[in-house]
Amino acid sequence: MADDLQGGCACGAVRYRLTSAPMFVHCCHCRDCQRQTGSAFVLNALIEADRVELLSGDVEGTAVPTDSGRPHAIHRCPSCRIAVWSVYGGVDKLRFVRIGTLDHPAALAPDVHIYTRSKLPWIALPDGVPAFEAYYDSKKLWPAASLERRRAIFG
Numbered sequence: 001m002a003d004d005l006q007g008g009c010a011c012g013a014v015r016y017r018l019t020s021a022p023m024f025v026h027c028c029h030c031r032d033c034q035r036q037t038g039s040a041f042v043l044n045a046l047i048e049a050d051r052v053e054l055l056s057g058d059v060e061g062t063a064v065p066t067d068s069g070r071p072h073a074i075h076r077c078p079s080c081r082i083a084v085w086s087v088y089g090g091v092d093k094l095r096f097v098r099i100g101t102l103d104h105p106a107a108l109a110p111d112v113h114i115y116t117r118s119k120l121p122w123i124a125l126p127d128g129v130p131a132f133e134a135y136y137d138s139k140k141l142w143p144a145a146s147l148e149r150r151r152a153i154f155g
């Protein structure tokens with residue numbers, strides 16, 4: 001499966017590989033994500049920074065304003081400016097990799113839908129995937145192995 005988890009920017013300068021499955025996958029319908037993607041939601045694979053292997057090129061972080069005031073840097077290809085992942089909270093241990101930049105984005109489906117209070121009205125959410133008006137309690141939703149992985153990076 002990890003072989004499928006390669007991706008990159010539009011111009012091809014940035015290529016990356018996820019060396020394992022992510023801990024969890026968010027589909028976020030918040031206004032920030034809508035604005036930043038120019039779309040209805042963002043798809044983020046939450047994964048340890050050291051499991052994101054840069055195969056070529058480099059990325060440049062840009063701090064963006066957020067509704068929450070929490071730091072958020074979007075990391076982009078310096079040439080074509082496509083966003084490949086985000087870092088929240090100013091600590092680059094956990095990355096939010098944009099699933100749309102994978103070569104095979106169908107490889108990772110959302111584990112949760114969040115901030116559905118600003119979900120666009122024409123989107124029908126699938127049955128069987130948890131959905132929350134705002135954020136959620138990861139301790140209740142994440143698999144034990146993923147919580148363990150997160151503890152290993154944040155202590």
Ligand SMILES: [Zn+2]
Pocket residue numbers: 009010011012013014077078079080081082
């Ligand atoms: Zn590029």
Ligand SMILES: [Zn+2]
Pocket residue numbers: 028029030031032033034042115
């Ligand atoms: Zn969001």
